[in-house]
Amino acid sequence: MTTVTGRTLDENGDPVPGTGFEYEEDGLIADLLAQRVGPLNSHPTLQTWGATLERPGEDADRLRVLSIFGPGYDGPPEHYHEVSEESFDVRQGELTLTCEGRDRTATAGETVTVETGTRHTFHCPGDDLTVVVTTIAPLGRIGYVLPTLSGIAHDPAVDADDPLQRALIAKRLHGDTVFTEAESGVRRVATDVLAPLAKLRGYQGGYGRYRQDAFWERHVEQPV
Numbered sequence: 001m002t003t004v005t006g007r008t009l010d011e012n013g014d015p016v017p018g019t020g021f022e023y024e025e026d027g028l029i030a031d032l033l034a035q036r037v038g039p040l041n042s043h044p045t046l047q048t049w050g051a052t053l054e055r056p057g058e059d060a061d062r063l064r065v066l067s068i069f070g071p072g073y074d075g076p077p078e079h080y081h082e083v084s085e086e087s088f089d090v091r092q093g094e095l096t097l098t099c100e101g102r103d104r105t106a107t108a109g110e111t112v113t114v115e116t117g118t119r120h121t122f123h124c125p126g127d128d129l130t131v132v133v134t135t136i137a138p139l140g141r142i143g144y145v146l147p148t149l150s151g152i153a154h155d156p157a158v159d160a161d162d163p164l165q166r167a168l169i170a171k172r173l174h175g176d177t178v179f180t181e182a183e184s185g186v187r188r189v190a191t192d193v194l195a196p197l198a199k200l201r202g203y204q205g206g207y208g209r210y211r212q213d214a215f216w217e218r219h220v221e222q223p224v
Contacts, residue, residue: 001025005033006042006049006068007221008154015221021049021068021129028092029131032066033223039216040223043153047073049220050150053133062137069093069132073124079179080119086136087113088122093130097122119180141176144206145169151210154219165203167194172205 007020019042023029033040036051047070054064078098088095089111096105097112099120106112114120124130136142148169152160159165170179170191209215216222 003224005221005223006040008042008044009219009221013218019044020221021047021070023129029068029129030223032091032131032133036066039213040220041147041150041216042220043150044219045153047071061139062135063139063143065134065136067132067134069095069124069130071124071127071129073130075121075123077179077181078119078121079177080117081114081136081140081142081177083116083140083176084136084138084142085113085116086120086134087111089133089135091131091133093128094124094126095122095130095132096125141173141206144211145173145177147210148204148206151207151215154215155210162203164194164198164201167191168198168203168205171195 001024002022003025004020004022007015007017010016023033032053033051035053037054038052040049040051042049049068051066052063053066088097088106090106090108092108094105094107095112096103097114097120099114099118101119104112105125149160152158152165173179
């Protein structure tokens, strides 16, 4: 039987049509959702959903995340991790990774590892959902900032395009994750100038409320 989940919830707690994804109740996605250790999160205007999975062993600085992408998802801006290695274990669909300008498409059963310092991005070229289990180690600061990036998109009280907010997030990621579009000297100077002002005005590089289960349960329909 097919069911739907992950829809954005409106101010009344009602699901917004067309914002979730369908899956078989006895299929692969259902099995992976059952392994999550936290709430399902999403981006309200992009076809992407995620949930934290069990960490392997006792390694507290290694994180596994279930990612579900809609058909044609364009992926994040090109970036690289200064301290972490990232692997993409494709469980369903297709994932095209672009590493240092070269494309490689992985399908179900394949895993691609992106070494520390490698510029990369990805997109989903297929017509169906793409399901990936991503592992990043060591976790570093990105584990705190990622929920903020998604949370802000759901939060009408915060403007995701505010230059002060963007500068403080970039500053928080300094020494950990670098988005290559922001690497120019001019942009780095602008970030250094704006970040102290942003702090004075109460902005944060990562907000604790976006890591709380209750926030996501109010904003995203959760699997039964």
